[in-house]
Structures are given as C-alpha cells and as structure tokens.
Amino acid sequence: MPTGVALRDVREQLFAAAERILLRAGPHALTSRAVTAEAGCAKGVLHKHFADFDAFLAELVMDRTARLETEAAELLGKAGTGTVAGNLRPVLDGLFGSVAVAIVSLVIFRDDLRTRLRELRGAPGLPLLTEAVAMISRYLEAEQDLGRVAPGADVTSVAGMLIGTGHLMFADRSATSPAPSSAEVDRMMAAALAGVVR
Missing domain, CATH: 1.10.10.60 (Homeodomain-like)
Structure with a gap:
C-alpha cells in the first residue's frame, strides 16, 4: 500500500x-x-x-451502522408521500440485499465482538437490526401523526416484525433465499402492515 x-x-x-x-x-x-x-x-x-482485529471488526460494524442515519433521514422525508409499503420496500431491499445480513451473522458468530459492540453502543440488541427497527418505528410514527397509520398501532412491534421476518428470509447463506423483489417479500410486508396502514 x-x-x-x-x-x-x-x-x-x-x-x-x-x-x-x-x-x-x-x-x-x-x-x-x-x-x-x-x-x-x-x-x-x-x-x-486498529488496536487489534476485534477493534477493526467493531469499527466496521459501527461504521456500517452509522450509515443507516442517512437512510433514516431519507425515509422520514418520505412520510406523507407515496404509499407506506412503497416507502418501506427500498429500505428492506437495502438491508437484506446488502452486506447487512452478513454483518449480523458476524456479530452473532463472535461473542467478544458482540460484547465490545454492546459497550461501544451502550445498548443491547444486534447492531444494524436494532437500528433498522428504530428507523422504521420513527417513520411509522411520522405516518401515524399524518393519519396514514392507525392511531393505536404498535409501530415498534410492526417494525420488529418487518426486520425480524426479513432477516429470517435472507439469513440462511446455504439455502435459496427469496430475491429482494420477490412476491414472498411483498406478502410478508402485506401481512405485517395489515390493519396498520390506512
């Protein structure tokens, strides 16, 4: 170099x-x-x-997690426009059609890394997935304020269902995962948003 x-x-x-x-x-x-x-x-x-390889890995995860902030701002900016599902779909495509699933696997695979990240972040939960749930929750709350999401909807649970189910669909590296544009992903989103989106 x-x-x-x-x-x-x-x-x-x-x-x-x-x-x-x-x-x-x-x-x-x-x-x-x-x-x-x-x-x-x-x-x-x-x-x-980097101090050591675990420090490198922690910085990698933190750097990639920080990039969600830009996506979060873009998603919030879409509140009140298009459709709720249409606004969420590119976010899910980006999360599960990218390296994010591999990074989550890395965090699950390495106990020491998970501990270090918990200390750095000052919060429990899996990096990227936890931040993605928070990002979608904030967006759904904004749509709730605009009347496009039912007032009594538990948006945090809905966001968790979208992220958790999406991760399950894409996490198995050895099986054939549905493509991000697949009808299976659309059905999952429709089920999670049923009764929530007006």
Whole structure:
C-alpha cells in the first residue's frame, strides 16, 4: 500500500475487503490476514490503524451502522408521500440485499465482538437490526401523526416484525433465499402492515 494514503482511505479499503470476504465465504473466513490480502496491502497495515482485529471488526460494524442515519433521514422525508409499503420496500431491499445480513451473522458468530459492540453502543440488541427497527418505528410514527397509520398501532412491534421476518428470509447463506423483489417479500410486508396502514 502506498505511503501517504489518508487514514479514511485505508479504513475504507480494509472495510470493503472485509465485506467482500463476508459475502463470499462467511464470518468464519474473516481473519486479519484474509482482510489485508483481499485489500492488497501489507499484513501490518490493519494493526497500524486498529488496536487489534476485534477493534477493526467493531469499527466496521459501527461504521456500517452509522450509515443507516442517512437512510433514516431519507425515509422520514418520505412520510406523507407515496404509499407506506412503497416507502418501506427500498429500505428492506437495502438491508437484506446488502452486506447487512452478513454483518449480523458476524456479530452473532463472535461473542467478544458482540460484547465490545454492546459497550461501544451502550445498548443491547444486534447492531444494524436494532437500528433498522428504530428507523422504521420513527417513520411509522411520522405516518401515524399524518393519519396514514392507525392511531393505536404498535409501530415498534410492526417494525420488529418487518426486520425480524426479513432477516429470517435472507439469513440462511446455504439455502435459496427469496430475491429482494420477490412476491414472498411483498406478502410478508402485506401481512405485517395489515390493519396498520390506512
């Protein structure tokens, strides 16, 4: 790796390499040596920028979780426009058609990482999935305020059903998962939103 590369560029190269490994081979294949080899850099580069491999993994998860904030703002901006299901569908497609499922598998796979993330986040729950539930809950609350979601609807439970069921549909790396545009995902969304959306 050339010297003089900005720290953020190095971090992004390493994070992108880790994501490729996760998607291709799963969390068991993710090692510091595999990440640096995938990134095409010297073995010591990762340890130059991170205290240890668990610190690297924690930063990867925190970085990818922080990206949900942009999506959350975009989703909130759609409140009152289009349809509720139509606004939620791209969010679910993004969550389950991306590296997010692989990152959740990584967090489940590594106990020490889960403990470290709990300390960093100051909250329980699985990173990404917990934040996704909160993002959808806030959106549904905004739609509730606009009268497009039933006033008595438990929006947090609905958001949890959407995220939990979506994760179950896509989490099995060895089975054939439904494509994000599949009728199965549409049926799941329709069931979760039935009686909730006006």
